[in-house]
Each structure stands twice: as structure tokens, then as C-alpha cells.
Amino acid sequence: MNYIDDDLLQYSDWRGQPFLREEVAQFLTYYCKAPAPLDPENVVVLNGCSSVFSALAMVLCDPGEAFLVPTPTYSGFVFSTHLYAKVDLVPVNLESQVSDANTHPFQLTVDKLEQALFNAKLEGKKVRGLVLINPQNPLGHIYSQDSLMEYLEFAKKYSLHVIIDEIYMLSVFDESVTFRSVLSMESLPDPNKTHMIWGTSKDFGISGFRFGTLYTHNKEVALAMSSFGYLHGISGITQYKLHRLLQDREWIDNVYLPTNRSRLQEAHKFITNELKSSKIPFLSHGSGLYIWINLRKYLDPCTFEDELLLHRRFLDKKLILSCGKTFMCKEPGWFRLVFAATPLLLKHAMQRFYTVLVEQEQDWVVKQLEDAINQEVEDLPASDASQSYSRGVILTSGLEGCCSDLGL
Template identity: 45%
Template structure:
């Protein structure tokens, strides 16, 4: 189940581990176990409490959780499967310490079928991508799923989630489901299914959940992520590397205090946050529509995936001619810097490894006056581009497309 490196980490024995294990097996308590072992060996302030739960590991951020799982589940040179566009944090997390990589297929903005939608994930796409990796003799160790999705804002249906888990089981793959935006589903009619809620997991031993406080609780700098796994062997191995991803005690105490106020979390913060996100999304969506910028109106997250392609030399269908793709990527970055010069930073699609140049992620979780400025500054750049002579542009595009 574990990688070779994971087995080595799990089997490594240190004297400090032995002593700590003994204390856990027979802990001192002045009233209930006065003859138990007192832990005066671990350099820890026991005045403060840890956040503990069965099957749960707490580390310093979701990126650290992804890195720790990749570290114990794969060996250097292994790769993880996902689909573009996807959060760059995933690639950064598995490349760094674990020395693994991402192998990806590409989602497409073109719709297919009666119920199709842009950038829709299907199991057939995963099968195709895995087949390509196999042809290249790449060892795919597992599958990354981001639900709700970043940067698309999509929510996977229960059926799609189960289909993906069955796909992974067929091929003996681990699945890491990153649900870092699970509490930021702002559409009241949307149905979100967490992997934690599934009672009939196809392969529990290879299914792992990650989440962080940063997005849902608006505290990105106060890093705290969690891993939930049904596999005790893997949790044991992760514990073996947790020292390098440790969470400061002061952060644990602060977050524990916040979570203990269950009434505030459930009755005040979460509903208020969802309402604010819903309103902010509506403002940004309507503003982009006024500017003539197509975009995906989704139900979760803090951002909108917006289509600026008509500002570039693209075919009317939205498909990119491979002969001009490089030039269009350059045009995407040109617009990125024009927006920066106008005083607004939005993330270009290539930052999410999107195969279709011209898409940008725009964060809408901003105060109203700041949103107004974002839309105004984007509009300034759009208007500047529209005022440029169209005839020379059309001549250039036609020339490039016929080469």
C-alpha cells in the first residue's frame, strides 16, 4: 500500500518514539492513573491542548498535507494524475520535498451532449489521460480531485465523485480529495457531497481527504490543514514526517477556541460568510456581463473563471489553432501586464496550466468598493483594446491562421 519510502518512514524507530509510545500506552493521570508514565521527555507545553481525532492528522496548511501524503504514498519519479486547469499549489506541493510530479489531461471549454458544460470532467477523460501516461511508461500513483474546484468553482455531483473513486479502484490508485472550499458553497440550491459523507467508499484504504481553515474561515496566514484517512498505516507514516510540517501550539489553541464556540460557527459565521460570498459573486458576475466578458457562473469558491479570448486571435468557435497557440499565450501575458499596469491583478489561465489561452481567474471575495475598482480597471483595459483598429488585427489573425 505504501511506497518504499513510506515503508521506510513508517518502520524508522527512534528512542524518542519509543518513550512517547510508552507514555501513550500508560499515561500518567493524578487521579485515574497515578502510577502511569509521566512524560517529562517530550519538549512540549502541555498547558495547551492539541487538536486530535481518530483518523485525523493536523499539519501547517493544506499544501503541507498534500506534500506529506505524496511523500509517503509515492517514490521519487512517480506522478499523480489530475486534469487542467487546476490549482498550482498541487504541483508545487508534490514537486518539492516528495520529488514527484503531476501528469495531467486537459478539460475543454467546448461542450458536448445535451447536459454538457464547459470544462466538464468525465471518467472517460481520466481513462484517456491514464492511458497516455501508461504509453509513456510513467508510474501513476494516484489521482488528485479538487472539490469544489479551483479555479472553475464547479461542484462534483455525488455520482461523478463515486465514478472517479471507482475509476481509481479499478486501476489501484490512491485518491486525494482536496475539499479546501467545502464550506464556501454559497449557492443555496447547490448540493455538495463531501467524500467524508460517503458510506460506501469503493476503496477506503486508498481514499484520503484534505482541508484547511485558510479559505473557508478567511485566515490564510494562520496555516492549519488536516488529513483524514481511513488507512491507519498511512496515518502512521504521515505522523513520521509531521515534524517538518508541525503546527505551532498558539495556532492550535486559537483555532480550538474558535471551534469550541459551535453556536457562533454554525449560526453566525458560516451563514454570514455564505451570504456575503453569494452577494459578492452576483456583483462580480453582473459587472463582467456588462463589460461583455463571458464567464462561468458557478456555486462555490472565491473566484470566477472568465473568458477573455475574444481579445486575442482566436477562431469564432473558441478553438485555438495550434499554429498560433504560442502567440496567443504571449497575448495572454501581454493582457496580464496591461491589467497590472491598470492597477488590477487577476490570474491568467496558464497559471493553472489551462490549455486554452485567454481564461483568467478573478477573485470576487472582496469588499464592494474594491470590487467596483476591479471592474472599472478591467473595463479600462478592455475599452483600450476595443479602440484599437480591428482591420489590422483581422489581417494579422487571418495571416497566422492560414500559414
């Protein structure tokens, strides 16, 4: 991997070096279980999946047009679509509550897609596509092949492009869960409007390599995307290293993936056991590097303002738990907890996590006591209240007096 040829130091094909695109096509054919070999001419390589997504938004849309996106969703989409393309995101709001219409929390249905598209048209927005993440971020949910086909049929019905981000496809660690890539589907409803994104930042933990790839059956889209390599290309040396990495299937299959999945399983088990013992609700579907947790009981009132305050409280303890509003979640109180870390680091992190929640509860108790005291004073007749103050009567909570008993 440390080999450097003179050719690697020159300008390369804007779509990516031919040897890397060929390897990416073979890699995706193998790991996505494509029914037929994928074409290297349909591969575009840029410096990261965000660059791919941003460029794709410019290719598929005019400024002011929009994509449908089920929420909660990855927050980077908002930045990527607005930075260059000025493309809007129309949220398809999903609910946590289970009902007849929702057999599981945050379930995406065609009815919800239809309603969001209808509302967007009423607002005068031109929707050009649907954006999906599979496995989903931040929920960790994996779309079944039947559900995925329904979403693709919906998109074809309204002549929408479908962008599917599969950046966590090799980070499915629950053996009972089956992931099916869109590239594995033998008959796509509209192949020319189906575009898949993948990169090595998550599955291989090498985000600093800045590698993202697009696979599209639409050669016009691939050609248009290739021009962005002028601004968002990858160095030849990095492309060579990536080529060698993706080529080593024996190491990936027999060493890397089993080890990575085992570590994710161990970390996931530790975190979920901790959350269960603390009676903190969470969603987890055996994929991704994160868990979607519900901290609504620690918010009073349960608002996005209080959610942000709790987020900042975590930051004060050197913990980053992204709050739900960042993911365009319509319900306050949800946070994404990333667990992909070493056991020792996770142990220290959870100690800080509990410290924040204890402080949050203590402040809540103090606030309730102060509110109750203030209410009692307000309810006193004016003469009694003035007499109390004139006699130097001071009401304080137990915590203000350093009392260890919360009831005093």
C-alpha cells in the first residue's frame, strides 16, 4: 500500500482512477450481491459521500427544488443540499408511537410519502427525488426488500429519483438481521432514476481517507457527476491505497469484518444493558454505530429548548450526544448515542452520562420546590405576605441548605 508510482502523482480521471473504479465495481458486486457484474463506467469516485450527495443534488435539481426525506435523518443532508445546490429538504415526519398505522416506531409508509409529496405541491415546491438511508441513520432500522420495493414503486409513479445512502451496509452486526442492498434487486422499477452511495468512512473507520462513491445505472448522470472530480477528486496515492484495501477480500472476509462485528456486538451489549438497567427507552436494530435513545423523562417541559440545554449539559462533561432536532425529528427528547468505542472508553462515558442525568434531576427537583414556594407566597393574602417578609421569614429548599435528603 506504500507503493508510489509516478502516474499516481499526476492529474487523474475526474471520475476516479480507472483501477479504483474497476475495483469499486467488483467490490460492490460482491458485497451488495448484485445479480450481474456492475459496470465501472457507472462508478464515480469523489472525496467523501457528502461531496457525492451534494454534487448529485446539483445534477438532479435546479435551485429551489426539493427532495423528500424521512425524518429523523442524517443532519449532514441539510448542509450538503444547501451549500451548492440550494435544494430544499421536505421532511416526511415519522412518529415514535405504535398504532394501527405504525406497527413499529418511526415507520415509513407509502401513505406518509404520498401525504408529504401532496403537502409540498400545495406549498408550490417541485419535488425531484426521495432520499433514503439504509441502514437508517439515526434509527438503525433496515428496510426490508418488500418495503424498499414499495418506496421505489412510489418514486416511479411520480417520476422521482431515488438516492439510497448505504454507508453502513457492512456494519450490520446482528446475525438475525438481513440487509439487502438496492443493487441486489434484480428488477428495479426505474433503474435510470435509482442511485446508490457508499463509502469507507463508517464501515472501515477511515473517514480521513475522504472516499465516497456513486453507483448509478444512468450514464448521463455518471458523466455529469464526473465533472465534480475537478473540485472534489481524491489524490492518486489515496486512490491506490483504497484500491489495495478493497482488493483484499480474504482479509476483509476472514479478519476485518468478523472482528469489527464482534466488537460492535460487545459494545452494543454493554450499552443496551446499561440503558435497560436505567430504564431508558431506546431503539436498536442491530446495525450502525449508534442507538436512538429517549430522554424525554429528563426534560421538563419537554421542548426542543430543553432538549438543547440537556445536549449542552452533556457537552460540559465532554460527551457528544446529538439531539433529535439535529436530525429533523419532530418529537423533542430523542438523542443519538454512538457506541462504537473501546470498552474502557464506554465505561467512562457512561459514568459521565449518568452524572449528567443525576444533575438534571436534581435541578428539576430544586426548580419544582422553588416554583411551589413561590406559588405559596403568591397565594398568601397581601398583608400576610408582607408580614412574613417584614419578620424576616426566608423559605429555602433543602438543596440550597446543603441538605442530603431531597424531601426536606
